[in-house]
Amino acid sequence: MVDAMTKPTTLASQNDVTHPSVLAPTCLLVLLFFVYAGDAAPMINEAHYLVKAKNFWQPDWCQYDLFASSGKAHATYYVALGWLTKFVSLETTAWVGRLIGWCLVATGLARLCRALFRNRWASIVVAIVWMAGVEYGNLAGEWVIGGTEAKVPAYGFVLMGLAELVHRRWNRVWVYLGAASAFHVLTGGWSVVAAMLAWCLTERNRDDRYPFWTTGLFVGGGLSLFGLVPAIALSMGVTDAESIAAAKIYSYFRIRHHLLPADFDGWWYVRHGITLVISSAGIAIFLRQSRKLQRLYAFALGAVLIAGGGLVVGSLPAAMPDLAAKLLRFYWFRLSDAIVPLILGxxxxxxxxxxxxxxxxxxxxxxxxxxxxxxFSVHDRTRIPVPPSTDNRTLGWDADASAETQASTFTDWLKVCYWAKQSTPASEVFLTPRHQQTFKWYAERAEVVNWKDVPQDAKSLFEWDRRFADVFPTRLGTIRVTIGYRALRDYRDRYGVRFMIVDRRVVGEDLPLVRVYPLQSEDNPTYAVYELPR
Structure with a gap:
């Protein structure tokens, strides 16, 4: 069994990001990530995260938007990146955030692979298998390489922690995982749990075991507070009953596709099961070949056991719906979705x-x-010439539309957003189509409610649920908004909204309301703006 410990000076140089064995693969990895996920901004979740980041630094920006002004769960991310929005556009901020996140992930992966393999280009092979495994083998919809959001730098720090874990440098492991928790408390927090299991399995029975209670553990715990405290604050100021009700909205309604095992498609279980079986077979073959690999496998086992716990929690809603709703919010399958494909790589x-x-x-x-x-993924993304957060597949509308049709629709969306930005005061609030998620990104104006932008603090989540049921009642289907005079007058009084943007493919060519844009129908055949009745 191989467990040769390299001299500390050599290890330090090999893990230095400027060392050729790390720097060259890191640069190539960033290029690979760009090819794979270098779509036009905003990508999925970028409009969601950066809108919050901009409001964090400029509270008067979209201040009347329920989501933008709601509780800030990822404060470290907003502090680290949001300040850029004061000086450059959201699109530029997105690209800066992507590059930072990709560099962190690439550095972590290059260091991990350098710790495991002598081949300096091993990280490229691992990355390609990892990306394919995450996209096509996930259970609950997790992704790692994509647009900028808090979990991307968090995964970068997790990978750096794993590079230290295989070398038994536990002090550094806890510090890196603490940094990951500061950016994304669930990504980092579950990684800490998995690392603790890895320590128990690989260190506890060794005569020369590394101590568990170390300075690094407390430093990492201190760093994690930058992510933990804002997350805890989201549930403050409400009763236990209100907290449970908010959890039910989140777990059983809005985010059930990521949280509730009963809502997962059967094929998701099959594809993730295939990934698990292949990985398990590989571990059985190579288990005794290297203690470094054993420590990494132990971490992966922790991730899988956490997911197993999620399946148990997912079986509770029928018997204990309140408890299950509160527990399901913790994204039990996130770490397994990312780590099992990494192990496969x-x-x-x-x-x-x-x-x-x-x-x-x-x-x-x-x-x-x-x-x-x-x-195939790269080709599939490049054939649609619009940002991923605006393509028809993401928006759930006419998913098979041609590239030309989607490009034309996107142009019309930009036109109506720019009209809103140029023709109304910054404090304006709009009713917007349900199946969009980029109005604030392009128009920089508040909206009453949409499906994507769900707040995470309990009080705002209640209000989001009430507004969504009010504006998009179930009786009208999944994408329609009422055009009844009485309801529209109520919206004007209740939400301070004067204008309603409609998708003319849904509501028809003309409505019995005053249209303020476009004045000529041919100027924008897809979207129109109507003034709400007084």
Whole structure:
């Protein structure tokens, strides 16, 4: 069994980001991430996160928007990146955030692979398999390489922590995972739990075991407070009954597709099961080959056990709906969705360099499959010439529309957003189509409610639920808004809204209201703005 400890000076140089064995693969990884996820901004969740970040630094920006002005769950991310929005556009901020996040992930992955393999380009192989595995093998919709949001730098710090974990430098492990928790308390927090299990499995019975209670553990715990305290604050000021009701809205209604196992598609279980089976087979083959790998496998086992706990919690709603709703909010499947494909990537690389012919062939075969999947994803993204957060598939409307149709619709969306920005005061509030998530990004104006922008603090979540049921009642289907005079007058009084943007493909060519844009129908055949009756 291999567990040779390299001299500390050599280890330090190999983990230095400027060392050629780390720097060159890191740069290539960032380029790979750009090819894979370098879509036009905003990508999925970028409009969601950066709108909050801008309001964090400029509270008067969209101050009457329920979501933008609601509780700030990811304060560290907003502090680190949001200040840029005072000087540059949201799009530029998104690209800066992407590059920072990708660099952190690339650095962490390069350091981890350098700790495991002598081949300096091993991280490229691992990354390709990892990206394919996350996209096509996840259980609950997790992703890592994409647009900017709090979890991306958090995963970068998790990977750096794993690079230290395989070397048994536990002091540094806890510090890196604490930094991850500061950016995203769930990504980092679950990683701490998995690392604790890894410590128990790999250190507890060793004569030279590394102590658990170390300075690094307390430093990491202190860093995690920057993510934990804002998260706890979201539930303050409400009763226990209100907290449970908010949890039910979040877990059983709005985010159920990520949280509630009963809501997962059957194919998701199959694809994740395939990833788990292949990874488990690889671990069985290579388990005794290296203690470094054993420590990494132990961390992965922790991630899988956490997901298993999520399945148990997911079985509780029928018997204990209140408790289940509160527990499901913790995204039990997030870490497993990211780490199991990472382990698969490590195993594929291990197979490729193995001396046994059948293992090398298997490794190369899996790598080629992963390359094909990543290539297909890149092609699929580039064929639609609009930002991912505005394409029809994401918005759930006419998903099979041609690229030309989607480009034309997107142009019309930009036109109506720019009209709102240029023709109304900054304090204006709009009623907007349900199936959009970028109005604040382009128009920089508040909106009453939309599906994507759900607040996370309990009080605002109640208000979001009330508004959503009010503006988009179930009786009108999934995308329609009422055009009844009485309701529209009530909206004007209740929400301070004067204008309603409608999708003319949904509501028709003309409504019995005063249209203020476009004055000529041909100027914008997709969207129109009407003034609400007084």
């Amino acid at each position: 490590v195993l594929v690389m291990q197979a490729i360099i193995d001396q046994r012919t059948w293992l090398r062939s298997t490794g190369f075969g899996l790598f080629l499959i992963a390359m094909g999947l990543v290539g």
